[in-house]
Amino acid sequence: MTRTHILALDQGTTSSRALVFDSRGRIVGVGQHEFTQHYPQPGWVEHDADEIWQTTLRATQGALAQAGLTSADIAAIGITNQRETTVLWDRTTGEPVHRAIVWQCRRTAPLCDELKAAGHEALFRERTGLVIDAYFSGTKVRWLLDHVPGLRARAEAGRIAFGTIDTWLIWKLTGGRVHATDYSNASRTLLFNIHTLDWDDDILRILHIPRALLPEARPSSGDFGETVELNDVLSAGIPVAGVAGDQQAALFGQAAFWPGMVKTTYGTGAFLLMNTGEQAVSSEHGLLATIAWGLDSRVTYALEGSVFIAGAVIQWLRDGLRIIDSAADTEALARSVPDTGGVYLVPAFVGLGAPHWDMYARGLLVGLTRGTERPHIVRAALEAIAYQVRDVVDAMSADAGLPPGELRADGGAVRNDFLMQFQADVLGIPVVRPVVTETTGLGAATLAGLAVGLWRSTDDLAKLWRADRRFEPQMPPIDRNRLYAGWQRALERAKGWEA
Numbered sequence: 001m002t003r004t005h006i007l008a009l010d011q012g013t014t015s016s017r018a019l020v021f022d023s024r025g026r027i028v029g030v031g032q033h034e035f036t037q038h039y040p041q042p043g044w045v046e047h048d049a050d051e052i053w054q055t056t057l058r059a060t061q062g063a064l065a066q067a068g069l070t071s072a073d074i075a076a077i078g079i080t081n082q083r084e085t086t087v088l089w090d091r092t093t094g095e096p097v098h099r100a101i102v103w104q105c106r107r108t109a110p111l112c113d114e115l116k117a118a119g120h121e122a123l124f125r126e127r128t129g130l131v132i133d134a135y136f137s138g139t140k141v142r143w144l145l146d147h148v149p150g151l152r153a154r155a156e157a158g159r160i161a162f163g164t165i166d167t168w169l170i171w172k173l174t175g176g177r178v179h180a181t182d183y184s185n186a187s188r189t190l191l192f193n194i195h196t197l198d199w200d201d202d203i204l205r206i207l208h209i210p211r212a213l214l215p216e217a218r219p220s221s222g223d224f225g226e227t228v229e230l231n232d233v234l235s236a237g238i239p240v241a242g243v244a245g246d247q248q249a250a251l252f253g254q255a256a257f258w259p260g261m262v263k264t265t266y267g268t269g270a271f272l273l274m275n276t277g278e279q280a281v282s283s284e285h286g287l288l289a290t291i292a293w294g295l296d297s298r299v300t301y302a303l304e305g306s307v308f309i310a311g312a313v314i315q316w317l318r319d320g321l322r323i324i325d326s327a328a329d330t331e332a333l334a335r336s337v338p339d340t341g342g343v344y345l346v347p348a349f350v351g352l353g354a355p356h357w358d359m360y361a362r363g364l365l366v367g368l369t370r371g372t373e374r375p376h377i378v379r380a381a382l383e384a385i386a387y388q389v390r391d392v393v394d395a396m397s398a399d400a401g402l403p404p405g406e407l408r409a410d411g412g413a414v415r416n417d418f419l420m421q422f423q424a425d426v427l428g429i430p431v432v433r434p435v436v437t438e439t440t441g442l443g444a445a446t447l448a449g450l451a452v453g454l455w456r457s458t459d460d461l462a463k464l465w466r467a468d469r470r471f472e473p474q475m476p477p478i479d480r481n482r483l484y485a486g487w488q489r490a491l492e493r494a495k496g497w498e499a
């Protein structure tokens with residue numbers, strides 16, 4: 001085989017990245033380009049879909065150049081993407097009809113309130129595994145149909161296409177020949193029935209969205225068409241063979257192929273997914289049910305919980321309080337004291353996400369004494385990341401009926417050994433950091449590589465995954481319980497603060 005590398009397109013919220021992986025799952029080239037964030041009104045966020053495409057192409061060019069390869073070396077392309085962000089475009093011209101509405105955008109919150117008031121919550125939850133929230137794509141599609149002049153008529157006539165970012169990139173890569181998404185991305189739209197694996201007609205009726213808009217939903221590893229010749233960056237005929245939303249791709253990249261396995265991505269927020277196998281578990285503890293991936297005519301489900309502020313609390317110490325110069329300083333500062341001296345920091349800066357779901361909670365620094373110094377506060381911030389992750393892991397354990405055997409960690413903050421050790425201590429289970437922490441890109445690459453035979457099975461992939469370091473819990477249970485009980489007391493005081 002002459003083509004031995006995979007190109008992973010990692011299209012994120014602030015930048016478009018491209019990574020080239022070799023057949024042993026190692027990164028040999030990376031390219032990255034930031035793009036513009038548009039904030040037309042408070043709480044509204046938009047992206048320019050054409051800019052997303054252009055920056056993706058440029059990132060690809062950079063990654064290939066760094067790898068010293070050309071598109072002739074690429075066996076397949078995998079796509080992973082910011083989820084839920086919504087694009088509508090004209091099927092004939094390929095022109096977006098409006099800027100993309102980003103997952104963070106709150107413009108459809110009033111519509112969500114109406115849907116809830118009309119009593120639709122149970123139906124949506126049952127069919128989609130999600131809660132009715134502006135976060136997901138469905139109400140964003142509806143908003144565009146209601147607000148772009150003449151759009152509804154064109155949509156009903158079949159002239160408009162809807163896609164999340166994966167779908168948009170597939171369309172562009174294939175020169176408009178393929179209008180498809182994968183099950184993991186579809187499961188974030190609020191329109192997809194995660195049990196029947198089809199768009200839900202009842203929900204489409206309630207939201208007044210024509211089926212003619214929707215892409216075909218396919219397994220995450222398989223046929224998504226082939227590239228056309230693209231501006232000398234990519235040649236024609238490269239298969240697009242793997243697609244998954246960013247968090248699901250990270251779970252796959254962590255080789256979390258078996259039920260009960262959990263990964264946490266420690267970025268700005270913390271994103272946890274637990275593989276629940278062939279069962280869509282309806283959460284009773286504030287989590288979402290979602291599709292992890294479709295592979296070999298089987299679908300794997302996951303429980304998901306998101307913590308809004310994780311690494312962002314460290315950014316706040318740096319840019320808001322200015323008590324550190326860089327995120328890396330936090331490790332030595334935290335280690336310079338034996339504990340926080342009873343200080344807890346609850347970083348509920350934008351309310352609390354899973355499993356608490358309290359939009360009125362606000363940040364809290366509590367337990368201060370005359371003895372409190374800078375290192376105590378820094379340590380309390382790192383510990384807060386770990387406590388919040390424990391809150392979600394506990395919810396997952398309760399829903400799944402048993403705790404995970406270990407937690408696989410990735411994201412920017414995992415280079416902090418103090419955080420990793422404290423996480424293991426406060427969970428009472430090992431925390432494992434892999435060699436390749438670019439698990440999102442790796443997940444997309446391996447989904448694609450499986451489809452074209454570069455790897456044969458998930459067993460092969462599990463062998464590619466290597467631990468860099470395993471953090472074993474060392475804290476005596478009595479201390480763990482005392483510290484965590486303190487966190488829970490602090491949390492109660494932070495809840496419902498904003499009247």
Ligand code: ADP
Pocket residue numbers: 266267268269310311312313314315327328329330331411412413414415416419
């Ligand atoms: P995102 O993809 O959300 O932008 P990244 O995965 O790039 O995030 O991780 C960046 C986050 O990790 C930042 O919020 C930063 O504060 C945090 N971070 C980076 N290095 C460290 C460190 N050594 N200790 C703690 N947090 C860190």
